Amino acid sequence: MTITKHTSISQSINRSESTVNSLEQRNVLYEKFRSKIIHNPCLDRTLVSFQGNKESKFSWFKYREGFSEKLVQYLIETFKPQPGILLDPFSGVGSSLFAASNLGWDAFGIELLPVGYFAIQARLTAQDINSKILNIVIAEIKKNNFSDYYDSNFVFKHLAITSGAFSESQEAELVGYISYCHQHITDDKIRKILLYAAFCILEDISYTRKDGQYLRWDTRSGRSKGKKEFNKGEIFNFRDAVFKKINQIISDLSNINNVVQLDLFNDNINLQITHKKNNIHVYQGSCLDILPKFKNNNIDFIITSPPYINRYDYTRTYALELAFLGCSEEEVKSLRQAMLSCTVENRDKRIFLEKLYIGMNRYSDFIEIDSTFKNQAALQEVVAILDNYRVEGKLNNINIVRMIRNYFYEMCFVIYELTRVLKPGGVIAMVNDNVQYAGEEIPVDIILSDFAESFGLMTRYIWTLGRGKGNSSQQMGNHGRSELRKCVYIWEKPVL
Ligand SMILES: C[S@@+](CC[C@H](N)C(=O)[O-])C[C@H]1O[C@@H](n2cnc3c(N)ncnc32)[C@H](O)[C@@H]1O
Structure with a gap:
């Protein structure tokens, strides 16, 4: 086996001067996916996000990033009404796992943070x-x-x-x-x-x-x-x-079903707790590490929402809960690094991934994923522009470009693995938002959909939420006053 010399992700990008200050590649990509970008009026914020569903049952812990279980029900009913095996590689507090399990599915989840993992375990315990x-x-x-x-x-x-x-x-x-x-x-x-x-x-x-x-x-x-x-x-x-x-x-x-509000301070409480058989399995760790160990062609439906590239730091936001669970400063730092890169502190995981794939005798897969990332022209275009802004001092943090590169690099691995583990005929539904830095739109939806298609998936819809059909970069102009697309992408694995 020939192994390439270690390079960082930034060195591995084919940078082209001609891409600087151009929207060309993003517009080409937009045209490729234009017919798939459809506003779905069923997907309003209330259906999609946990925040819109504050009153729902079992939302004991306020996980702001969680989506609603109604969204999962909607997706299952729309695409896969027959129960099978569901996977969520970014499970959070397990909304997709519990919703699917209630509909008779076997549900597998991966979650890195002990916060979500503990919440899932506690909810499972509560049922028993x-x-x-x-x-x-x-x-x-x-x-x-x-x-x-x-x-x-x-x-x-x-x-x-x-x-x-x-x-x-x-x-x-x-x-x-x-x-x-x-x-x-x-x-x-x-x-x-x-x-x-x-x-x-x-x-x-x-x-x-x-x-x-x-x-x-x-x-x-x-x-x-x-x-x-x-x-x-x-x-x-x-x-x-x-x-x-x-x-x-x-x-x-309780099986009293909201009819009676229970009063803990009344000595006569006599509750019957509903017992439910659970078919939920959760792994704690990084999906970058765990997904490659899953079998080929085994999953019917993947419903997931990765972190967005918005600099949101889960380890700081949930610091109280991490401390409660006994995480030390060092553990929190290493969780921050293991997370999908969405903060300016995240360092490159290329060497880790290369070693992982070599260790599994899958170096050719590593090369395929690595080159898919390098050859995604719209991504390289926006990264080159932002890198120029960095040099000119126009970014408010110099590590924003690194974060964006690392995010897409890691998502390229995630999407490759999701494609591999999905059964032919299987479906992926992914919730994510587009973002913009220094006025430059990063069309996350179509870049990720292009990765998915490079690995053999077909994009059925890029459903937009909010007011309507999102704009192309060109329509947005350079300082994007228009709305950034918030989407649910639906990808399918063709039946051979
Ligand atoms: C947008 S949230 C998903 C929330 C989930 N849909 C729910 O309803 O609770 C993204 C989740 O991905 C987790 N995460 C980030 N990096 C990860 C990684 N490398 N492996 C697995 N999970 C990760 C975060 O801790 C967070 O819980």
Whole structure:
């Protein structure tokens, strides 16, 4: 086997001077996919995003990036009404897995962050809980003053960016509750659910709010760095918040079906928890690492939403939850690097991927993926333009170009592997948004669809959400005042 000399992704791009300041390649690509870009009025924000579905059942943990389970139902009913095997390689809190499982599918998920993995595990545990024991435990715990159980073995191990997130009294209650759960709750499943209830309310009882790329600090914390005062509104008392959350969990699990609002403080609660057989399997780790180990031609439907290239840093946004789960600074840093590159801090994963494919005796696959990435002309065009802007000092962060390259490089591997594991006749539905940097549109939808077609998939639709059909780069003009497309792409693997 001949192995090429290691190069970074930036060195491996065929840069052409003629691409600088041109929209040509993006317009060619737009023309290729124009007839597939269709506005689907069924896909409004309420159907697609978790945020639009705040009231839905089982949304115990506010995962802002999650999509709604109704979207998954809609996609399954539209494309694959017969149950089979579903995969979501970016599972988050498992919306696609649970929705598919409820429709009788076997669902496989991959999620890198312990936050989503813990949420999925907790929800699975909740479905399998012994209601009698739960009733007894709840009756018992409501008598407690949690701070009395404070045990320094269970202190909240803050990360630098979460330090001071709770008032002293709130933190004492939180740690007391955690200590109580570990020391006095002997049933593993019930302990997990009670701890999960605390995990779900960390933001509510803290001085922080998850905003954009970082945690935003309320001025009352004394830690606020912003010039402007920020007041997040009510900071909930730990005890009220945790019981409210437990109440919500029990209410969703009970077969009373929202008819009666359960009151945890009533001694006569006698709940029947619905038991469900689960057919959900989740792997914790990076899909770049795990997908290549999946069998060929085995999956019927892939429904997924990768991170968008928008500099959103999950490891900072969910720092409180990562700290709660015991992640150290080092672990958080390595999770940040393992994530699909969507922050300016992410470094190139080319060497890691090359070694991985060599180790699996699949070096020719590596070369095919690597060259598909290099030959995607619209991508190279926009990367060259942005690189020029970088040199001219027009980007507000010099690593934006690296992030964009790395994102597409990694997505090229993901799409290759998804194509490989999909059965002929199988379907992929991917939710993603286009982005723009320094006024330059990056048509993520058609670039990824072009990767998919290079690997043998067919694009059936690029469904746009929002007001209507998205614009081409040309129509947008150089400083894109028009709407950027937010899409669900539907790709199919032809039957041989
Ligand atoms: C847009 S969110 C998907 C949310 C999901 N659809 C849901 O309903 O919860 C993208 C997810 O991909 C995860 N992720 C990022 N990089 C990953 C990787 N390399 N492997 C697996 N998961 C990854 C993130 O932690 C995040 O949960």
